[in-house]
Amino acid sequence: MKRYFFFALIMMAFSVGLYYFLSQDIQSVSRIALVIGNGEYENVQGSSQFVHNAKDITYALEKLDFKVIFQPNATFSQLNQNIRQFRNQSKKSELAIVYYTGYAAQWQNRNYLLATDTDLSSHKDVATQGFEISKILEVLAQNNATNLLILDASQISPYHKQLPDLKLGLAEMESPRNTLIAYAAKPNTPAQTHSEQRNTIYTRYLFNNLQQYADKKIIDLFIKTRQQVANNTTSLTQQYQIPWESHSLLNNFCFKSCQGNAIAKIKTVELNNLLFLWAGWETAAQKGSPIQWETIRADDVGRTKWKDFGYAFYRTGQVYTAPIE
Secondary structure: OHHHHHHHHHHHHHHHHHHHHHHHHHOOOOEEEEEEEOOOOOOOOOOHHHHHHHHHHHHHHHHOOOEEEEEEOOOHHHHHHHHHHHHHHHOOOOEEEEEEEOOEEEEOOEEEEOOOOOOOOOOHHHHHHOEEOHHHHHHHHHOOOEEEEEEEOOEOOHHHHHOOOOEOOOOOOOOOOOEEEEEOOOOOOOEOOOOOOOOOHHHHHHHHHHHHOOOOOHHHHHHHHHHHHHHOOOOOOOOOOOOEEEEOOOOOOOOOOOOOOOOOOEEEEEHHHEEEEEOOEEEEOOOOOEEEEEEOOHHHOOEEEOOOOOEEEEOOOOOOEEEOO
16 A cells, blocks of 8 residues: 555645656746757857857847747757747747847759758758748748847858858748848848957847847847948948848837836926036026926836937936926
8 A cells, every 4th residue: 555655645746746747848838939049060160159149138138038949059959959849938928039149041943940969961952051031921820929039140151162162141931920030141142251259240230239229119229230240341342241031911010118208297396406417518408498398108207318418417316207209
């Protein structure tokens, strides 16, 4: 009897543990991201920039309340496992992101992520050993979330040198419903390489913008990234690296509360309650001049940029407001 009881107890513990393990794979969260950075390749020279890219983007997304599945140096098997885990957890999410940085290749107008154990000896190997990006788009198309697929994978890789006939860059892809696809460089164009930097130039600016401009509309955030990359890349042929997006988004969202969205009534305050800092000089505002202001979010309490004049700081006990544009 004791032996039976002991066996039953073990089976119960095993069942509970199995349920917990499986539930971790199928649980849904409102914001989910899969971040993959492939930098250490087994058969060709890699780049540490890609792993740094993934670590930094993971950091930025976690600060924006994403649950991140982080995978450095993914083998082909791990890519499949990562996508399966992401698919299960993104089914009921509101916002889903897949970010990949590393080597990739296009063959016959199809794009493939190249896992760290990829070994290409012919063009046909691209299709058999590469992970086709269309499979990720199929996963994104199955959920009800707003989706982003971000690809910093347009660099010329050692695989292009082994197979010179491979097209450069990535082929343009059609985005599924409510999905944005972001490329580090426009289709069929390689991204520039700056090996002395911690990050690739595209991810460096994207990472900074995710931290500084998370309250901007997503389209504006990517436009700003494109402007920064274009303004800071040149080549001997005077061709700039132009990041590219293709999207079918149904709404232009912000990662944080969008800048300028009011959460309270419009207030009227007098300028003598404010202190303006402009061009390094402190000037007291003119007394007795009423102006219309719009209440801002709590996380901006203390200061707000007032058009082109600098920052307005609020005195103790004063309502926290921002000017109406």
